Amino acid sequence: MAGNLNQIYLDHAATTPMVQPAIDALTAQILKTGNASSLHSTGRSVRKELEEAREAIAKAAGCAAIDVIFTGSGTEANNLAVKGLYWLGAKTGKKTIITSTFEHHAVMDPIKWLVEHEGATVIEIPVSSAGVVDLNTLQDAVTKQADQVAFISIMQANNEIGTIQPIAEIVKIAGAIPVHTDAVQSFGKVDFNFTSLGLTAATISAHKVGGPLGVAALILKKGVNIEPVLHGGGQERDIRSGTFNAPGIIAFAAAANNAIADMQSRDQKVRSLKELLIKKVLTAVPDAWLNGSAEKTLPGIANITFPGTDSEALLLLLDMQGIACSTGSACSAGVHRPSHVLMALGANEDQATSSLRFSVSYTNTEDEIEKLASVIGDVVAKSRAATSKKVFQ
Numbered sequence: 001m002a003g004n005l006n007q008i009y010l011d012h013a014a015t016t017p018m019v020q021p022a023i024d025a026l027t028a029q030i031l032k033t034g035n036a037s038s039l040h041s042t043g044r045s046v047r048k049e050l051e052e053a054r055e056a057i058a059k060a061a062g063c064a065a066i067d068v069i070f071t072g073s074g075t076e077a078n079n080l081a082v083k084g085l086y087w088l089g090a091k092t093g094k095k096t097i098i099t100s101t102f103e104h105h106a107v108m109d110p111i112k113w114l115v116e117h118e119g120a121t122v123i124e125i126p127v128s129s130a131g132v133v134d135l136n137t138l139q140d141a142v143t144k145q146a147d148q149v150a151f152i153s154i155m156q157a158n159n160e161i162g163t164i165q166p167i168a169e170i171v172k173i174a175g176a177i178p179v180h181t182d183a184v185q186s187f188g189k190v191d192f193n194f195t196s197l198g199l200t201a202a203t204i205s206a207h208k209v210g211g212p213l214g215v216a217a218l219i220l221k222k223g224v225n226i227e228p229v230l231h232g233g234g235q236e237r238d239i240r241s242g243t244f245n246a247p248g249i250i251a252f253a254a255a256a257n258n259a260i261a262d263m264q265s266r267d268q269k270v271r272s273l274k275e276l277l278i279k280k281v282l283t284a285v286p287d288a289w290l291n292g293s294a295e296k297t298l299p300g301i302a303n304i305t306f307p308g309t310d311s312e313a314l315l316l317l318l319d320m321q322g323i324a325c326s327t328g329s330a331c332s333a334g335v336h337r338p339s340h341v342l343m344a345l346g347a348n349e350d351q352a353t354s355s356l357r358f359s360v361s362y363t364n365t366e367d368e369i370e371k372l373a374s375v376i377g378d379v380v381a382k383s384r385a386a387t388s389k390k391v392f393q
């Protein structure tokens, strides 16, 4: 059981409970007064702790402290990177953006906005059925259009299927083109070093690594002076105005330290729980399949298609059994849209609305996986009985 949740929680990629050091840091800080930008000693004392937190996050992410720009969410950091790098490029006539077909909506949608409102052009690099971007297509696009490309944005790990992308190779192919990576799911779970990867920008978010909701960072190489989205008090290199969320930032640093310190030992435990989950679920439902490669993935994410079912029905039936997971795809205004990620891998619409994402943490147990395995067959049978979808192969 996770935190205060009276459920078997297999949805850690959506958000994960705060770790104790982050709770301690947050509660201690929230009781203090002081705006970290104020010049009096109360303000300066908060600022000192905030700058120590910046140093800690920089160390965890392999960048300089000056590179860290705190934001209110990963979504905000992605919007800032996408719009900021585009506007910077557009100043010298570079109006093309290269991205992949399976980015998170927080990257896809600001790009779409730039196309609709500012005349940007997009090149979407396809992904293989294993869930990895096609480097040959990327190389071709870069070779043909290098002088028109404002930036490349490709995620380090996909949030629905967990596959890890070859960021070092992407940066090499990019040459002088700035590269942004959305590392929201990968930071704290697998190796990430901003400087040695040669990135220009990266997004990380506290609530995916045991920190609080509503705090994140855009890591942006010093000297890359993008246009802000928010204008105001000039905080964060004048790139992200707004009074510092000192409690959130300090708790984010505590969570990042905790995640990095235990990354290796947690990795082994989480991977073996995930492997058990995949084995047990595929045994219980023999015609189900795992989406994306089983190699080079995040330790905790397994996305499984259950043919002839409806993923929302599966989710709710599992919920009734006390098990929380995710459909992986966006649900807006009650309309269940097929997963663009699974469609990018080659799934048809029926298949892309028949899958579940299970995301495991080191806090889960084998007993919890056994419980899932004991109910999944019945849950799938009930969903099949209630839909008109065909069981396909």
Ligand code: PLP
Residues within 6 Å of the ligand: 013, 014, 073, 074, 075, 076, 078, 104, 106, 155, 157, 158, 159, 182, 184, 185, 205, 206, 216
């Ligand atoms: N990018 C990825 C890959 C994510 O998985 C998420 C959250 O699910 C986000 C961005 C958005 O981050 P936040 O929830 O901090 O806005």
